[in-house]
Amino acid sequence: EILSPLGAGGMGEVYRANDTRLERIVAIKVLPAGSADRADLRERFEREARAVSSLSHPNICALYDIGRHGETDYLVMEYLEGETLAARLAKGALPLEQALKVAIEIADALEKAHRQGVIHRDLKPGNIMLTKTGAKLLDFGLAKTRLSGPSASAALTTLPTERRDLTAEGVILGTLQYMAPEQVEGKDADPRTDIFALGLVLYEMLTGVKAFTGKSQASLIAAILEREPAPLSTLLPVTPPGLDRLVKGCLAKEPDDRWQTAHDLKEDLKWIALGGSQSGMSAAVPAARRPRSREAIAWVVAGVCVVALTA
Numbered sequence: 001e002i003l004s005p006l007g008a009g010g011m012g013e014v015y016r017a018n019d020t021r022l023e024r025i026v027a028i029k030v031l032p033a034g035s036a037d038r039a040d041l042r043e044r045f046e047r048e049a050r051a052v053s054s055l056s057h058p059n060i061c062a063l064y065d066i067g068r069h070g071e072t073d074y075l076v077m078e079y080l081e082g083e084t085l086a087a088r089l090a091k092g093a094l095p096l097e098q099a100l101k102v103a104i105e106i107a108d109a110l111e112k113a114h115r116q117g118v119i120h121r122d123l124k125p126g127n128i129m130l131t132k133t134g135a136k137l138l139d140f141g142l143a144k145t146r147l148s149g150p151s152a153s154a155a156l157t158t159l160p161t162e163r164r165d166l167t168a169e170g171v172i173l174g175t176l177q178y179m180a181p182e183q184v185e186g187k188d189a190d191p192r193t194d195i196f197a198l199g200l201v202l203y204e205m206l207t208g209v210k211a212f213t214g215k216s217q218a219s220l221i222a223a224i225l226e227r228e229p230a231p232l233s234t235l236l237p238v239t240p241p242g243l244d245r246l247v248k249g250c251l252a253k254e255p256d257d258r259w260q261t262a263h264d265l266k267e268d269l270k271w272i273a274l275g276g277s278q279s280g281m282s283a284a285v286p287a288a289r290r291p292r293s294r295e296a297i298a299w300v301v302a303g304v305c306v307v308a309l310t311a
Contacts, residue, residue: 042073045073047141055118057113058133059135063077080129103198113194123201176220198262199249250265
């Protein structure tokens with residue numbers, strides 16, 4: 001039973017509704033009116049349903065049902081009360097503690113998605129909802145399922161950088177600011193692509209400004225591919241040193257130089273949130289470049305013992 005509209009955009013309309021069978025409030029997402037002949041929108045709609053149906057996580061908006069009524073395709077989803085991170089950032093940067101909490105929750109959601117073979121590919125503040133129970137990751141319409149067949153995988157890979165995303169409707173400009181270099185270049189995306197986007201979101205939560213800006217798509221693309229954002233320490237002098245290093249590890253241009261898994265990133269975010277970086281010994285080093293800490297510690301301890309015995 002439709003109760004009221006919640007929002008609308010180029011990719012869908014969302015309504016607040018009552019599930020009369022289970023007596024609960026839900027959100028119903030439908031394709032925009034007149035889009036029945038838009039194959040790209042229908043494909044994105046179906047992709048979101050497939051991706052979310054495989055995920056069950058407290059920080060991912062749940063999918064309850066999918067169906068078709070007449071010419072209208074619809075998704076029945078968890079109803080969330082709160083505001084998007086984009087709306088919150090319009091008021092300014094988040095406090096450090098809150099920014100770290102949101103980043104940890106989204107990293108945890110990404111870890112679940114990546115383990116299930118799902119890459120979000122459109123992580124941005126507008127797709128993160130802030131609720132009383134925590135942050136929720138939304139809109140898997142551009143998700144890539146690594147478990148799909150070759151033909152499906154190829155179709156999902158090419159969609160974000162083709163067709164209407166490159167039109168003047170503003171879709172690409174809004175999404176482009178949270179794209180990794182490999183996405184901008186039209187290359188294949190993997191979990192490290194989402195990690196780059198999370199680094200951009202974390203940077204914006206902490207500073208209140210976007211990491212990359214440009215007056216045109218061309219200048220914005222050049223910034224993503226060639227420039228480094230201003231270090232957090234220059235914008236926020238009280239930033240924990242480990243956090244500055246962690247964000248740099250997310251925003252490395254080459255995927256091999258970034259954090260390699262959302263799990264490792266989440267664990268170091270937790271460590272920083274507990275105040276570990278204040279000691280000056282940061283664990284925030286991307287996994288691809290992290291030294292063998294256990295061996296190093298063992299050698300240091302052995303050396304200290306030798307010196308002590310000699311003395």
